[in-house]
Amino acid sequence: MNNVEINKGFVGPGMLTAVVPGEIFTSPSSEAILMALHAVGSGSKSGTLIIAANYTGDRLNFGSAMEKAKLDGLNVEMIVVGEDCALQSSDKSAGRRGLCGIVLMFKIAGALAEEGKSLKEICEIVKHASENSGTIGISLTPCSIPGSDSSFSLGSDEMELGLGVHGEAGVMRLKVMPAQDVVKKMVDHMTNPESASRLDVKKGDCVAVVINNLGGTSRMEMNIVAKETISYLELMGLLVERVYVGTLMTSLEMAGVSITVLKVTSFLLNCLDAPTSAYAWPNCYLPVGAKTRFTPEPIKLYSLASKVPDLEAAGPQISQKGEAIIRQALSFSCSALVSCEKQLNCLDREGGDGDCGSTLCKGARAILDLLEKGLELSYPSQLLLTLGSVVERSMGGTSGAIYSLFFTGAAKAFIDQCTANTWCYAVELGMQAIMKYSGAEPGDRTMLDALSAAHRALSEELQRNGNDSLEECLTALKGAAQAAEKAAVATATMKAKAGRASYVNADRVNTPDPGAHAVGIWMRAVYEAVKQQIRLRT
Template identity: 45%
Template sequence: MLTGVVAGPVFTSPAVGSILAAIRAVREVGAVGILLIVKNYTGDRLNFGLALEQARAEGATVEMVVIGEDSAFTTLKKAGRRGLCGTVLIHKVAGALAEKGAGLNEIVRKVLAVAGAMGTLGVSLSPCSVPGSRPTFQLADDELELGLGIHGEAGVRRMKITTADKIVKTMLDHMTNPSSASHVTLRPGTSVVLMVNNLGGLSYLELSIVAGSAVRCLESRGIHIARALVGSFMTALEMAGVSLTLLRVDDELLNLIDSETTAIAWSQPTKVPVSGQRRERIGPKECPEEEEQCFPAGVQFSPQMRLVLDSVCNTLLSLQEKLNDLDRAAGDGDCGSTHARAARAIQEWLTATPAPVDPSKLLCVLAKLLLEKMGGSSGALYGLFLTAAAQPLRLDNDLAAWSVAMDAGIEAMMRYGGAAPGDRTMLDSLCAAAEELRALKNPKANLMQILDKAVERAEAAAESTRNMKAAAGRASYISSAHLEEPDPGAVAAAAILRAVLEGLQAKAE
């Protein structure tokens, strides 16, 4: 890619003497022409320009391109667009052209054309700090900075923290807005290289989430992502942010970007399959071959069960922060987020897909949905419970069968999960409720009265877990002295049962 790199102090242009020494070193090893690739900042332009003039006075053949692909500004200032992460693509293209034997003037012409077909925009959750100095700007805990640079300078807009999908959409809207003087022109059918760049402080997990959001958003607009690069290409110290770069490409340009390089830090681009090759699923739409079709054509969802599921989802979403707080003392603090993820998946499924009326099939479908979308041990445990509970309901779905189903689900959780009542888990709530639900086997059983007692028992059992020593799950690794709150799984299970009761009561009113 590059033959040489000249670095200055942190966020400062290198000195003219250092640049000139690099030019001389490259010339001495036989270079017939030298191209300086400079990001558009005043200090860089001045110092590299001075070094270029001195080198030319010594007889060197030197050219300079100034790259400014920042898409943050709606109106261009005299200083022009800043050079950002897209400059790395210029390095790659220029290096590939040189390797193929292109002349200096041809390389200059082509990389300038590439720079004109490219845009970059950054967003960050935090500023950065030059070692020994304060942060370069201040952000509230619920704010993001949009359109910031790589030297810690503030951006062009501040926005509230929201989901990755919404942040990426905002970034792409800003980058492609035709009314902006620094926009990238993209039309349906355009092929692009997408670069998702870590500004320094993001984890690979967070970076991958942003990359996924960017791919989905671009494809929804009819943009073909010919290549995707994800990594730390141009960072800004510890800044917890990301930048997106879009480059319009044709086959010739793609070949240059795909050219082999020995540069250690270059991340090989990924070829993104077109949307038709990737199947996006909201929920489980397949059943084992031996079962009947899960979603018979024209079948509408039972209004009563819809009220119940709506009640469960709303309850779990409202408890997200409470459950996370409880889980921080004994786990990784994501119990509420995991349950909220399940609730949102169920809500999306209810909106998009006809659901079976048959209780057994309904539980099977919910089990698959949670196994796929909820994740973690909770997703596996709920999946086990629902799968096992569905089996007795295949033969009958009267009240007695629901009691048997509850016991079957609990037995499966105990068999595969390894926990038992008294171990400070969700089983404490479920088992307490199951004892009351066995009264449903009485032919004269009153469902609402029995369920009301079962919920009260489950809530009392969940509260009692604060006095238990954890014997299973992640909490078992924590000293009992630190377990002063109820188990979040038990609280969640009791809350689900309360929501089921409220959903049935809403139907009855």
């Protein structure tokens, strides 16, 4: 591609004057470069600076063009930027590759030129800045030149560390790990004192950081990496003065990021902060008008778990026999939900995102873990509030909010007594809380269909047969479990009017609602738990 590009990419006041592109992953020809030098340098007394990445083809072609330009009487100098920190061996090689750090050199050089610095001064400053920068990249996928296969292969559970931007493989293959661990691995590799290509940093150094998108990484993922990078660099004792996040130097569609760290002074910060009209230059992560970047102290978060229950206002206390029943009921129902995880996920794939079982399983496991650690069971009101907090935190999303509302609403029933009728009233209050904030009602093909059927059966049985004995309560629980299971099955033929299933074509949703089915599961488990407790006492 032998042409000169003006006013593209980082070209503009405060950055570059011209760029000379080659074919994909290929250096431009010396002829095209010479044309650019004449286009921007003819008649200029101040001269022209070439900033090239450290690749053999670039050095040769830009160097050849510079020599020809000098013969034509142009004042031209060249800086070769190579800040790659992937190389570990000290053996002779092509040297450190030029990666995203070159973009910072563009910005610094452009700002200095706008100030009217001489070509010699600009060369010295940019060269020194380049020597005090480092970049390391990591990728989840390779890239491919259009019409060609991928440059290398990666398993779905693998990452490539220390790769270049031309599709070449890196220096190390790792298993996929959390972002925090990935960033630590990258920065440790970049600053490893035994590495030949390390960036030397020490506690108290001021740095600017670039989180660069290699092509196929989402903005959310980029910001996660940025947060983890800032945290880890500050843990090392570095002062992170500037942070830039954007798509600056890609490797086509590669899903990955690179981290660039530049040691800065107040002078270099002024260069980075200098205005530019280059539209691809990202805004620094600073508040408007601010010149100093800092990480604020974490805000102390409100937590239900940290609250000391006021036992005088905690409502009625139940007996040890009652505690045993509740413990068994929680254990049975949570274990049942764990064992039915795959079944519920399968039901959820038709009208949801296929994770209903997994989400409920998280909540169930969290409750089981609390039971093992000694969950306080004496006060039903406090217990239900605790369960609401646990499921909200462990499950998250819609299901976590729904069950948190259910438990929190149910807790209001236990003001001055704890009878079978109180538990029945608690289910009613829990349902009302869900309906108030979700907008769903019985008949909408949700868990409320099973809950309302169970509540109705429980209420009718208690009124009909009384609740003076455990046996009478057991009969009511059996009816409630059966009603919940029957209602759950009936949702298979109902039209969804709430939840994610309401957005799906009705012809595709012909199995029971997973939320309703889950209610049937844990209602049956509660019944079996109470039945076992009765048997143990007889």
